Amino acid sequence: MVKPTRVTNAIRALRFAHGEMTQAELADRIGVTRQTIIAIEQGRYSPSLEMAFQIAQVFRAPLDDVFQYPDTED
Secondary structure (H helix, E strand, O other): OOOOOOOEEOHHHHHHHOOOOOHHHHHHHHOOOHHHHHHHHOOOOOOOHHHHHHHHHHHOOOHHHHEEOOOOOO
């Protein structure tokens, strides 16, 4: 049986590492609502690839430092 995988992220940690950026500030910078950022941070919503790259650019971080996809192999 295959375990479901879930994309995780480090957005909250990166926001605090970048001068305690608020969810609203991040949302404004990428053109979405604060609710979208909340849903992404909580893992309830996976952003589009374009949005994921925009978020990574805000933090000047590689995409895989912002979003992680766990290995499915045990």
